[in-house]
Amino acid sequence: MTEGNPSQTTTVVALPGFTRGPQHLTRLVEACRSAGYRAEAIGLAPRWLPVLYMSTAHLRGIADRIVATVQGPIVIVGHSAGAAAGTYLASVLRE
Numbered sequence: 296m297t298e299g300n301p302s303q304t305t306t307v308v309a310l311p312g313f314t315r316g317p318q319h320l321t322r323l324v325e326a327c328r329s330a331g332y333r334a335e336a337i338g339l340a341p342r343w344l345p346v347l348y349m350s351t352a353h354l355r356g357i358a359d360r361i362v363a364t365v366q367g368p369i370v371i372v373g374h375s376a377g378a379a380a381g382t383y384l385a386s387v388l389r390e
Contacts, residue, residue, distance in 0.1 A: 304367040307334040312375030313345045339380050348376045358387040
């Protein structure tokens with residue numbers, strides 16, 4: 296890891312929208328990794344239960360898993376409902 300180079304210490308967490316899954320963000324994750332960032336796409340909810348995207352209890356559980364597995368700064372990138380969920384996750388992760 297190179298100190299002072301954010302791409303070496305920052306993790307990008309990509310969140311899909313209602314009708315997509317983590318596999319739909321593969322190109323984004325690969326581009327971030329190619330640029331030197333750590334990157335993961337995570338699923339927020341099964342397609343048949345999209346209401347979980349708006350469940351603060353569910354999203355707090357996801358935030359807890361992110362904190363347990365990621366060290367250093369985090370950038371959250373979301374598509375559609377994933378962006379809305381990401382806004383909430385960002386507020387929780389700042390706590």
